[in-house]
Amino acid sequence: MSRFLGLFLVVLSLAGSALADGTDPGKADVADVAKRLAKIFESAGRYEVKTSTLPGMLQAYVAKRYQPSDVALRRYVKDATRVGVNDNTLATLTPQAAFAGIVSYAAELRPETKDDAQFETYARDLVTRALKAGARFGYDGSAQSRCAAPTAELLVLDTQAQLVYAVDLQPCRE
Numbered sequence: 343m344s345r346f347l348g349l350f351l352v353v354l355s356l357a358g359s360a361l362a363d364g365t366d367p368g369k370a371d372v373a374d375v376a377k378r379l380a381k382i383f384e385s386a387g388r389y390e391v392k393t394s395t396l397p398g399m400l401q402a403y404v405a406k407r408y409q410p411s412d413v414a415l416r417r418y419v420k421d422a423t424r425v426g427v428n429d430n431t432l433a434t435l436t437p438q439a440a441f442a443g444i445v446s447y448a449a450e451l452r453p454e455t456k457d458d459a460q461f462e463t464y465a466r467d468l469v470t471r472a473l474k475a476g477a478r479f480g481y482d483g484s485a486q487s488r489c490a491a492p493t494a495e496l497l498v499l500d501t502q503a504q505l506v507y508a509v510d511l512q513p514c515r516e
Contacts, residue, residue: 372500375472376507379498382448385510394501396478400432403497403506422481425511428492431483440479441469443496447511476502489514
């Protein structure tokens with residue numbers, strides 16, 4: 343099987359799974375959305391935080407992921423309109439920005455998803471499912487990949503479970 347055909351089948355199975363797995367989009371939980379994003383981008387982390395306020399969740403995430411003293415070094419932005427990289431920013435994202443980030447970075451990682459209407463529908467469904475389950479999105483502009491390079495990191499903020507899921511949108515492939 344050619345590499346292109348293999349990747350196409352992976353994306354097709356990802357896109358189809360939101361429709362064919364029997365999951366009611368209104369009943370999906372945040373952990374399920376984070377798991378599906380991790381499957382696309384082959385990378386994710388999970389951080390328990392002890393707060394459900396968005397600024398508090400972002401600060402607790404930084405303290406757990408890096409070190410407590412790093413909290414004061416970040417610039418905080420509310421409702422950013424794009425996923426930033428290497429900008430020392432920690433932000434909440436608009437739903438549109440989260441969707442655009444998922445689609446554009448997936449196209450870099452898996453070129454066959456570029457301009458793929460079925461994949462875009464799947465990504466939109468993931469964002470909608472997360473929002474219906476009470477999640478918000480954000481990004482960590484200070485994240486580094488396993489290759490120690492700056493990377494775009496999408497944060498899925500589960501306010502009810504007090505969890506932050508970090509999805510590396512540019513995973514290291516070395």
